[in-house]
Amino acid sequence: MTFRPLHDRILVRRIEVDEKTAGGIIIPDTAKEKPQEGEVIAAGPGARDDSGQLQPLDVKVGDRILFGKWSGTEIKLNGEDLLIMKESDVLGVIEAAGELKKAA
Structure with missing residues (x-):
């Protein structure tokens, strides 16, 4: 099945974050927050x-x-x-460091 968003809506796949802290402690599922980062997989016109x-x-x-x-x-x-x-729910686009220099 395919999905095509209408108007200014987008379809997003959440990007999961690491399950360990920098110190190596594993974070249980019950203590995790939902990721606030994602990848756009479809966009309306x-x-x-x-x-x-x-x-x-x-x-x-x-x-x-x-x-x-x-x-x-x-x-x-x-x-x-x-x-x-909706696109208005997006706070910003994450770009690689090299891409930021090109835009400036």
Whole structure:
């Protein structure tokens, strides 16, 4: 089954963090918080402004993003836990250090 988000919505796969602390202590599942980092796996075409013009999204498929703790709606698609959220729920795009220098 495939999924195509509409308007300014995106489909996100959470990126799991390490299960150990820097000191080597293993964190149990009950003490873990949900990751706030994810990868965009599908994106809608964008929202329309007041004049009806399509405003494309700033994020694209493959982007690593940071989002709010309670953002999005959790769904299960093809046996995988995913999130659907609006682009406005995205706090920012995580870029590699080399990419930041190019943009500046």
